[in-house]
Amino acid sequence: MTWIEDFAAEQCEKSKEFAEAYAAEGEKLDIAVALTRLRDEMGLTQQQLADISGKPQSTIARIEKASTNPTIGLLAEIAASVGRTLEVRFAENPDAERRLRAARKGRALETVDNALVPTVPTAHQLA
Numbered sequence: 046m047t048w049i050e051d052f053a054a055e056q057c058e059k060s061k062e063f064a065e066a067y068a069a070e071g072e073k074l075d076i077a078v079a080l081t082r083l084r085d086e087m088g089l090t091q092q093q094l095a096d097i098s099g100k101p102q103s104t105i106a107r108i109e110k111a112s113t114n115p116t117i118g119l120l121a122e123i124a125a126s127v128g129r130t131l132e133v134r135f136a137e138n139p140d141a142e143r144r145l146r147a148a149r150k151g152r153a154l155e156t157v158d159n160a161l162v163p164t165v166p167t168a169h170q171l172a
Contacts, residue, residue: 057144064144070111076120077111084109087127098126 046054057064084094084105091109095102100123107113121131 054140057140058147068141069114073111073114076115077109080105080120080123081109083124083127083129089127094123094127098123 053067057067084091087094089097091105092102095105098105100119104113104115104119105123108115117131117133124131
């Protein structure tokens with residue numbers, strides 16, 4: 046990992062809000078890269094993709110700059126306009142899985158703490 050990835054992972058562990066924002070920005074970046082790759086594969090400019098999809102060029106630019114959070118419907122419309130389908134899948138994400146395990150562990154500990162019973166038998170139980 047790079048130092049920035051280490052720093053981000055550390056901040057994600059410290060703050061749920063940071064972790065959520067970091068994940069959301071990562072998703073926008075993934076969408077930006079995917080749309081840019083699609084457009085490049087097809088040999089289209091942003092304006093040409095905008096014309097084909099019936100969307101403003103500024104919308105295509107904002108998606109590719111990761112400065113907007115496009116809806117699934119918008120992405121599906123753009124995909125359909127160029128003869129593609131939008132594929133949504135739940136891929137493994139080691140960082141998110143680690144945070145999920147930590148969250149589950151925290152909840153499990155709370156549950157255990159709230160229902161603690163003595164583990165050492167009392168004199169009455171031994172009799």
